[in-house]
Amino acid sequence: MLYVSTRGNAPPRRFTDILLEGLAPEGGLYVPEIYPRADLASLRGKSYGELAHALLAQFMDDVPDLKRIVESTYTKEIFETDDVTPLKTLEPGFHLLGLSNGPTLAFKDIAMQLLGNLFESVLKKEHATLNILGATSGDTGSAAEHALRGKRGIQVFMLSPHGRMSPFQRAQMYALQDPNIHNLAVKGVFDDCQDLVKQVNADRAFKSRHRIGAVNSINWARVAAQVVYYFKGYFAATEDDDQEVAFAVPSGNFGNIHAGHVARSMGLPIRRLILASNENDVLDEFFRSGRYRTTKPVVATSSPSMDISKASNFERYVFDLVGRDGARVRDLYRRLDSTGEFDLPRPDSEFVSGRSTHADRLRTIKQVYDKFGVMIDPHTADGVKVGLEHRETGVPLLCLETALPVKFSQTIREALGRDPERPKRLENLEKLPQRFTVIERDTDAVRRYIEDHA
Numbered sequence: 001m002l003y004v005s006t007r008g009n010a011p012p013r014r015f016t017d018i019l020l021e022g023l024a025p026e027g028g029l030y031v032p033e034i035y036p037r038a039d040l041a042s043l044r045g046k047s048y049g050e051l052a053h054a055l056l057a058q059f060m061d062d063v064p065d066l067k068r069i070v071e072s073t074y075t076k077e078i079f080e081t082d083d084v085t086p087l088k089t090l091e092p093g094f095h096l097l098g099l100s101n102g103p104t105l106a107f108k109d110i111a112m113q114l115l116g117n118l119f120e121s122v123l124k125k126e127h128a129t130l131n132i133l134g135a136t137s138g139d140t141g142s143a144a145e146h147a148l149r150g151k152r153g154i155q156v157f158m159l160s161p162h163g164r165m166s167p168f169q170r171a172q173m174y175a176l177q178d179p180n181i182h183n184l185a186v187k188g189v190f191d192d193c194q195d196l197v198k199q200v201n202a203d204r205a206f207k208s209r210h211r212i213g214a215v216n217s218i219n220w221a222r223v224a225a226q227v228v229y230y231f232k233g234y235f236a237a238t239e240d241d242d243q244e245v246a247f248a249v250p251s252g253n254f255g256n257i258h259a260g261h262v263a264r265s266m267g268l269p270i271r272r273l274i275l276a277s278n279e280n281d282v283l284d285e286f287f288r289s290g291r292y293r294t295t296k297p298v299v300a301t302s303s304p305s306m307d308i309s310k311a312s313n314f315e316r317y318v319f320d321l322v323g324r325d326g327a328r329v330r331d332l333y334r335r336l337d338s339t340g341e342f343d344l345p346r347p348d349s350e351f352v353s354g355r356s357t358h359a360d361r362l363r364t365i366k367q368v369y370d371k372f373g374v375m376i377d378p379h380t381a382d383g384v385k386v387g388l389e390h391r392e393t394g395v396p397l398l399c400l401e402t403a404l405p406v407k408f409s410q411t412i413r414e415a416l417g418r419d420p421e422r423p424k425r426l427e428n429l430e431k432l433p434q435r436f437t438v439i440e441r442d443t444d445a446v447r448r449y450i451e452d453h454a
Helices: 015-019 048-059 066-073 108-126 139-148 167-174 190-202 204-210 220-237 255-265 282-289 314-321 326-339 358-372 378-389 405-416 443-453
Strands: 003-005 030-032 087-091 094-098 130-135 154-161 181-186 245-250 270-277 291-293 341-343 351-355 397-401 437-439
Touching: 003 015, 015 108, 015 220, 030 220, 048 066, 048 220, 066 108, 087 220, 087 358, 094 220, 108 130, 108 139, 108 154, 108 220, 130 139, 130 190, 130 443, 139 154, 139 167, 139 181, 154 167, 154 190, 154 443, 167 405, 181 190, 181 443, 190 204, 190 443, 204 443, 220 245, 220 255, 220 397, 245 255, 245 378, 255 270, 255 314, 270 282, 270 378, 282 291, 282 351, 314 326, 326 341, 351 378, 358 378, 358 405, 378 397, 437 443
Parallel strands: 094 397, 130 154, 154 181, 181 437, 245 270, 245 397, 270 351
Antiparallel strands: 003 030, 087 094, 291 341
């Protein structure tokens, strides 16, 4: 499998070459040269680990010990269930796909645990070190840090928006005391953090000198790992390989739902991918109108992991949308950099979208709890609300559960008048000592910190 850049100016490369790099040299994102086709009949009935290996081997065919890495990643010890992503049927044709059973109680663990093991394997073979630079709106940071803490040869520098995550999310990151974990709280919003990561990566000399790598979903391995649970959910919800399904996905940075687009491109019978935005509705606006506009100010909401206006993975979808024309993608993103927007013909019906507000989240959390006895977090509530708006008769609807409710206790209390259950191992999490550094929204400040601590 060879990988090309969405901006067309990088030579094709193998998977292990792009794994440690993140962005392509000209600022594009790596994507497979072609999407492999999946043989559904041969995949149905496999365990999660077997399914993951069968699918990922097509994307990662130059990783000699991939089978061992996958088997050591997707275990009951790490994900608390052999299913890894169990399907919960709320009523016939309406399901929750449980993606939040990993160490940090969010769907990011599924890809991040694999990524950490891939990094460790490749670095060991190369006798090399890596400095990870990432940005998080809440869940990516903790998932990355818990996957990479203590890993030999890896330092993690994670940017987060100062004061804009939930107390639980902050504690999951800042309470880690491992010397290879560095939390930098940026005076700004998530988009500022993401911009800083891209600016540091654009400094090719600095990136090369300090071996800067990525764990955000700009890293293709993250997207590939997420493709697996679309197949797993499909097989759990259907009995034959001709049944179409719909997936409802709360989306901010477009990585999770882009994995669904890849699964569909591989032949999974997905009738619709239903994108749910919160009040930061840049993606919903695009799928309704064809206008991508990132100039609207980001507002703080009760589904904070989606408080994003610049969806970094969206470029991968745009690349497919314009016929994989790298020159056109370059022109569109130059326009975006200069004007904050671009227009494309309204996409086909593969995607539909909708918007959810704080009041919608509270109402949906209460409705799901009252009717089914199931507690969901605010982001999952966004997905359920919009998913039900687009539900079609005879088409099973799978709503992706993106985090456990305990990560957002304040909103759960407001919706239900009670606290969510908390795993015993996390009972006093917010009371633990926290270690982080507040920095200005400044690229030089990030570079200086990496130079001083790498």
